[in-house]
Amino acid sequence: MWTKLKTNILFNKFKYVFKSVRKCRFSTKTKEISFLFKESVNILDKKYVVDEWTNVTPKVVSFVGRNLYLKNGNPLYFLSQGIKNFFKDYDHFVFNDPVVDLKANFDSLLIPEDHVSRQKSDTYYVNKDYVLRSHTSAHQNHCLETKSMAFICIADVYRRDEIDRKHHSVFHQCEGFKLYDNKSPQLIQSGISNIFDNHSTLKTDTKQENHSQEAVRAIESEMKTTIESFIRYLMAEDLPMRWVSAYFPFTHPSWELEIYYNNEWIEILGSGIVEHKLLSNAGYTDKIGWAFGIGLERLAMIRYQIPDIRIFWTNDTGFLCQFENITHLDKIVYKPISSHPQIYFDLSFWLPQDIFWCHNDFYDVVRNIGGDLVEQVKVIDEYTNKKGNTSNTFRIIYRSHERMLTKDECNVLHKKIEQYVTDNWKVIIR
Numbered sequence: 097m098w099t100k101l102k103t104n105i106l107f108n109k110f111k112y113v114f115k116s117v118r119k120c121r122f123s124t125k126t127k128e129i130s131f132l133f134k135e136s137v138n139i140l141d142k143k144y145v146v147d148e149w150t151n152v153t154p155k156v157v158s159f160v161g162r163n164l165y166l167k168n169g170n171p172l173y174f175l176s177q178g179i180k181n182f183f184k185d186y187d188h189f190v191f192n193d194p195v196v197d198l199k200a201n202f203d204s205l206l207i208p209e210d211h212v213s214r215q216k217s218d219t220y221y222v223n224k225d226y227v228l229r230s231h232t233s234a235h236q237n238h239c240l241e242t243k244s245m246a247f248i249c250i251a252d253v254y255r256r257d258e259i260d261r262k263h264h265s266v267f268h269q270c271e272g273f274k275l276y277d278n279k280s281p282q283l284i285q286s287g288i289s290n291i292f293d294n295h296s297t298l299k300t301d302t303k304q305e306n307h308s309q310e311a312v313r314a315i316e317s318e319m320k321t322t323i324e325s326f327i328r329y330l331m332a333e334d335l336p337m338r339w340v341s342a343y344f345p346f347t348h349p350s351w352e353l354e355i356y357y358n359n360e361w362i363e364i365l366g367s368g369i370v371e372h373k374l375l376s377n378a379g380y381t382d383k384i385g386w387a388f389g390i391g392l393e394r395l396a397m398i399r400y401q402i403p404d405i406r407i408f409w410t411n412d413t414g415f416l417c418q419f420e421n422i423t424h425l426d427k428i429v430y431k432p433i434s435s436h437p438q439i440y441f442d443l444s445f446w447l448p449q450d451i452f453w454c455h456n457d458f459y460d461v462v463r464n465i466g467g468d469l470v471e472q473v474k475v476i477d478e479y480t481n482k483k484g485n486t487s488n489t490f491r492i493i494y495r496s497h498e499r500m501l502t503k504d505e506c507n508v509l510h511k512k513i514e515q516y517v518t519d520n521w522k523v524i525i526r
């Protein structure tokens with residue numbers, strides 16, 4: 097049994113599933129939540145019958161399909177790009193539908209029947225047969241079915257928890273997986289001729305039954321080197337790291353990787369040597385491999401100094417514009433967005449032709465006039481007529497950090513901008 101109790105460190109949320117030992121707060125028989133859906137629940141256009149296990153809520157279902165990690169402008173997108181770049185030689189799997197059966201989420205991963213992560217208090221059940229995946233490990237077997245020898249899979253995962261600055265019922269993970277056999281160059285180069293040792297039938301702290309100790313050592317070293325350079329690449333920084341022994345039902349031995357940030361060690365991923373039983377159940381009897389699972393929000397929060405996990409879900413352009421068209425290598429530091437509402441006005445004019453003019457000239461004018469009250473300026477439309485004249489529509493978004501702006505005061509600024517461009521550039525407003 098895993099022995100570590102739920103600890104209260106930063107980002108604890110990501111750790112609880114396979115480590116916490118706590119009592120279920122609800123009886124599995126109660127119908128305390130399912131009244132939220134009458135007979136069935138629709139998720140990505142599929143209908144699921146509601147039963148006494150159902151505990152998904154309309155709120156959590158509303159997160160399904162947002163696919164933040166695929167949206168240019170969301171920091172999770174840039175991390176995902178970085179991950180895909182780093183693992184470019186691996187197969188990349190996408191599973192848009194987060195509804196998986198119990199076999200995928202638990203059984204195939206050898207998670208015991210009485211494991212805390214199966215409880216209704218911790219996992220979102222669609223009904224007695226289906227859950228919203230609680231980790232990307234739920235797709236290990238789906239990927240193995242394709243006979244892939246190395247893969248990654250990024251997806252949204254769902255866990256029941258409170259929602260606050262560090263916790264959200266949805267977050268994103270990346271699963272990584274790599275297999276080797278007796279023909280793998282990495283093993284041959286280390287002088288290892290057989291990954292199995294039939295004389296060594298005991299499971300010890302350092303290896304599974306029938307694995308050869310040398311092979312496990314070589315795979316462990318391969319895994320740790322790969323993951324360490326992956327993290328260095330992704331964070332574009334050399335943060336101190338350390339490996340800590342851990343327990344997961346689907347790997348042995350297992351480790352967590354911690355990075356040192358803001359004066360504390362933060363756990364960022366779980367990993368280990370894949371349980372041979374998991375591989376042989378999937379039809380691989382002659383292979384050995386490693387796997388890891390990493391949470392993306394936690395990395396993004398460190399990488400971009402984002403203080404609140406809920407911000408990833410905002411559609412507020414004041415947030416998204418900070419991450420527009422960056423690459424994962426850009427050193428961006430998140431600037432807090434105002435809690436006051438935005439007010440915007442659009443301005444369309446024919447672009448000047450007789451003077452040397454560029455868009456930055458307009459942006460400077462807007463900033464000069466609007467000062468700190470202008471949050472963003474962007475081109476939202478472009479039109480060229482038959483004569484070859486081009487007009488642009490600019491959206492100017494006003495917002496203050498200190499107070500709520502009124503439409504009237506923004507309009508005064510807006511009119512000044514309009515006045516400036518007509519007076520100085522002789523442009524025609526459309």
Ligand code: DAH
Pocket residue numbers: 110111113114230231232233271272344346347365366367368386387388389390
């Ligand atoms: N699925 C685990 C979790 O969500 C993370 C994990 C640990 C994934 C070890 C793995 C692994 O692939 O080998 O907490």
